[in-house]
Amino acid sequence: MATRQVTVKDIAGRLRLHYTTVSKALRDHPDISPATKRRVLALAEELDYHPNSIAKNLKNQSTHTLGVIVPSIKNDFFSAVISGIEEVAYGREFNTVVCQSNESAEREAIHLRTLISNRVAGVLVSVAQTTTSGSGFRALQRQGIPLVFFDRVYDDIEADHVVVDDIGGARRVVEHLIERGYRTIAHAAGPPNTSIGRDRCRGYLDALKAHGLDGDEKWIVHGGFEEADGTAALGAFRSRGSMPDAIFAVNDPVARGIHAEVKRNGLAIPRDVAVAGFGDNRLSAYLDPPLTTVSQSPYEIGKTAAAMLLRRIDEPSHKCLCETEVIPTQLIVRKST
Amino acid sequence: MATRQVTVKDIAGRLRLHYTTVSKALRDHPDISPATKRRVLALAEELDYHPNSIAKNLKNQSTHTLGVIVPSIKNDFFSAVISGIEEVAYGREFNTVVCQSNESAEREAIHLRTLISNRVAGVLVSVAQTTTSGSGFRALQRQGIPLVFFDRVYDDIEADHVVVDDIGGARRVVEHLIERGYRTIAHAAGPPNTSIGRDRCRGYLDALKAHGLDGDEKWIVHGGFEEADGTAALGAFRSRGSMPDAIFAVNDPVARGIHAEVKRNGLAIPRDVAVAGFGDNRLSAYLDPPLTTVSQSPYEIGKTAAAMLLRRIDEPSHKCLCETEVIPTQLIVRKST
DNA sequence: CTGAAAGCGCTAACAG
């Protein structure tokens, strides 16, 4: 079993060649005669040779690996983004290592450190909810490792971004609520330290303002990104006295929490309260009534982000003329509004 | 930016120490005096030193990395398994690299190769649907890299397994159908070259037999694991003349395809046809009517599989006294039956 | 076309 793994030297020895010759032959270097190449290749196959990329990477001072950090892969959105990233990476013969932060800033930092230690060629991050310091990202950049943020951005860092049009998407869905005739529109907002939390709230306020409805602070509740936060948000609205006509939630899970809690309170959707989300999770189409939401093409986001990162890797020259790609969103109207 | 990364030598130079001394200091080796350690640590911090794990791995001839290959991470089941794996790996300071085969045997083989080349410490695989050769797995084992299969097993390979009790779970759900009074029970089966396809079919047949119902070949249709396969299966049953009372699908997506198609045909669930699945996907609870299914604790599977693998890594001695862990399943009765 | 020598960054064994 643990028979030492085959190296270029082993195959060189058998062939009475120098091991550098073998190394060149394996990489199809023009120096080497076709005949030798054939012999080398044949023996490599026979001996079950597998090149050691660790040694190769050490020598070359580079890896063909991209690091990806997401809050959680069990989340339609992120897993679709990852697929997009992998698709692009795969086409360029890059590997991908996926890490989950579980929304913990600490784990995120640890992952960042091991990615640095493993000298990945570049990193894609969607920031954890609890991250309040950019030092891990800065460390990455000090090592000259390109960084691209997607979806959840850390603002104080100069880096490329790929985001969805959160403001526009939020504005659009709130306008839709207004058009439908709802007037008291509440917002179950995300954590204010996240870009998407802030931007979606901004879009909400913009829409109200544009239509002459004033955004009353009382109709905004800040929470996290989970179903439980939706449940809590509804409780908060109820405790503030009267219920709103409609609630726009920062994302689909929160909307789902509200959706369930509204029904649990014996109210009808959308008759008593309309509910809208953001993100178009798979599940949302299956709720009863199905959820009105905003679709953000996650697969596109992943492909775009990976492409940006690879561009940086290819041309490390460009100083930070950071770019931001905004992926458009699409309103998906269903029965909940 | 691309200022060469800091190495032990750099910090040794500044401190007028030998670089091996620094290396030891950094790893808190007992040889080194506390005073020196402090100086080294302080300067390492100041210079923003990050150990190069590539070099370390090359030297040590080992990595702290586990490879995981799954068909697709955008699948509740697999993403939960991965979380379980990561949890255990993380606790032992192992990294995890996740690869998706997209059900393609070819991609699976490529991933296997790069995992070998990267000298991962061990590999966890859930086999792609189209895999018909075990040569990639055998190559892995020839390199002395421990392998654990979970959920979808490749039979011809001697390796540890973690599977759910597919036969028992299938038998249980079919018995439930029988108890409910259904008599003509069809099975939308999986590909016969997959272990879960075969085992769930076996459980189905066992249950029928135990209750004196004969398994008529006509009520079994083989297909894949996707929603579309469910749609197709229903078409097949209809074309065979009369409809069954109840259909047990190899997994939840297939059940969902059937569920939707039944409703599209204007039939009522469960009045006209009962539908049951396997896997307890998140979505299944949200269908109308919600789907009766079998829960297989994916998080447990992941933890168990990772623990088995780590045990192999710790003690490479054990020749292949391969073990199989069977994780119990649980019947989840909902309104669709 | 093939061979020799050097070195990537780190660790382990041994000497001082």
Next chain:
DNA sequence: CTGTTAGCGCTTTCAG
């Protein structure tokens, strides 16, 4: 306690 030497497997440069 600190330094020396050697080497992990590979690639690169320069000679033959």
